[in-house]
Amino acid sequence: MNKPAPRRIPAAERRELMLDAASVVFGERGYAGATTDAIADAAGVSQAYVVRTFGSKENLFAEAATRAIDRIAAVFREAGTRSPAPGADMQSVLGRAYVDLVADRGILLTTMHLFTLGHHPRFGPLARTGMLDIYRVLRDEVGLTDTQCEEFLAKGMLINTVLGLGLPGIVDDEPEARNLMTCIFEDDTHEVLSLTADQEPFTAIRRETRRGQP
Amino acid sequence: MNKPAPRRIPAAERRELMLDAASVVFGERGYAGATTDAIADAAGVSQAYVVRTFGSKENLFAEAATRAIDRIAAVFREAGTRSPAPGADMQSVLGRAYVDLVADRGILLTTMHLFTLGHHPRFGPLARTGMLDIYRVLRDEVGLTDTQCEEFLAKGMLINTVLGLGLPGIVDDEPEARNLMTCIFEDDTHEVLSLTADQEPFTAIRRETRRGQP
DNA sequence: GTCTATATCTTGATAGAC
DNA sequence: GTCTATCAAGATATAGAC
Missing domain, CATH: 1.10.357.10 (Tetracycline Repressor, domain 2)
Structure with missing residues (x-):
């Protein structure tokens, strides 16, 4: 704790x-x-x-x-x-x-x-x-x-x-985004998408007073 | 004044x-x-x-x-x-x-x-x-x-x-920079360089207390 | 070595005069 | 409409304890 x-x-x-x-x-x-x-x-x-x-x-x-x-x-x-x-x-x-x-x-x-x-x-x-x-x-x-x-x-x-x-993050929602990604990475598209899968839409902006939990 | x-x-x-x-x-x-x-x-x-x-x-x-x-x-x-x-x-x-x-x-x-x-x-x-x-x-x-x-x-x-x-700003000092610029812009290189000629190396970071001249 | 204050400065935003 | 003055928050850097 x-x-x-x-x-x-x-x-x-x-x-x-x-x-x-x-x-x-x-x-x-x-x-x-x-x-x-x-x-x-x-x-x-x-x-x-x-x-x-x-x-x-x-x-x-x-x-x-x-x-x-x-x-x-x-x-x-x-x-x-x-x-x-x-x-x-x-x-x-x-x-x-x-x-x-x-x-x-x-x-x-x-x-x-x-x-x-x-x-x-x-x-x-x-x-x-x-x-x-x-x-x-x-x-x-x-x-x-x-x-x-x-x-x-x-x-x-x-x-x-x-x-x-963060285009990899929206390929599921935006067909155009997937299209562009595929066009750029071709055969590697799948690999790149899995490599960037951890990428959240955006890292939440931290707003603690300072340091650790509030 | x-x-x-x-x-x-x-x-x-x-x-x-x-x-x-x-x-x-x-x-x-x-x-x-x-x-x-x-x-x-x-x-x-x-x-x-x-x-x-x-x-x-x-x-x-x-x-x-x-x-x-x-x-x-x-x-x-x-x-x-x-x-x-x-x-x-x-x-x-x-x-x-x-x-x-x-x-x-x-x-x-x-x-x-x-x-x-x-x-x-x-x-x-x-x-x-x-x-x-x-x-x-x-x-x-x-x-x-x-x-x-x-x-x-x-x-x-x-x-x-x-x-x-700011590569256009150093073409005169760095031959490689000019080389790369030429390779990118080809026939338009000269025009691009004159379009960006006003670009100072960097805009001086202002350090006045606030507003206008100190 | 690493942390907990904290001083200090920058900066976005607001209040109110003109 | 536009400015001056000022506040409050945030962020870097420092001092000093452990």
């Missing part, structure tokens, strides 16, 4: 927990919309401890966003080396990789939010180099042509967008 | 001015990141008057976002009817239309921010129906195939993203 099992967790691991929570919450609400309180809640620690650990909300977002970009770049890089045949059906190999990324929605959505922050003095540069990093991985390491890069990036942005929209 | 010319403007027109300002500011900072104060500043009115006019920041965003979606749908619809030959090069006709939309960046960026609000109780539904509306216009009124819709929407999301990133 009290603290839900205060088991001893090494600080490093708890730090990771907080980063994971940050990824989810920032992915849902964006940088400005997210609160350190909601992140703390999701990580099961106090709000003060989140801030204390990362120094500031700004630092926390920078770290979460950097991690997200790095993760995406790594997944593409690895997918690129996995298939021996360069060119040919490389697009679909990368497509698979992208679908896998959907499993951790936070990564994709945090990145998309980062990409909307071009105006920000600190995150703007981070966002631009992040996009260019991914572009370079696709072109120089995976070996896509410029046109292929553009098409792949475009599709990626559309996927991020429909995830942010 | 005082009020910068308090010329008499009809309230209806001033309301439009506020909506335009809202489009720009929401486009730059998103719903949560924008303040009614910044919008008021951009419109040249008092913060209280903005809230008074629209009832709440939430209402203001709903109206600005709805306007943006309607505008985009209208532009596509009109572009679709302009060219007599259906199919064929319809894609490039729409491409032109999209480039024209870039001229009013606020429309595109506010829409993109709307699309990140899937979790929001009020804006989530608005965002989803907005996307589906545009999809239906492309498919049912313009006559694109499902595949063409998907490609066009994807490219649109990529364009929105690079605009939000």
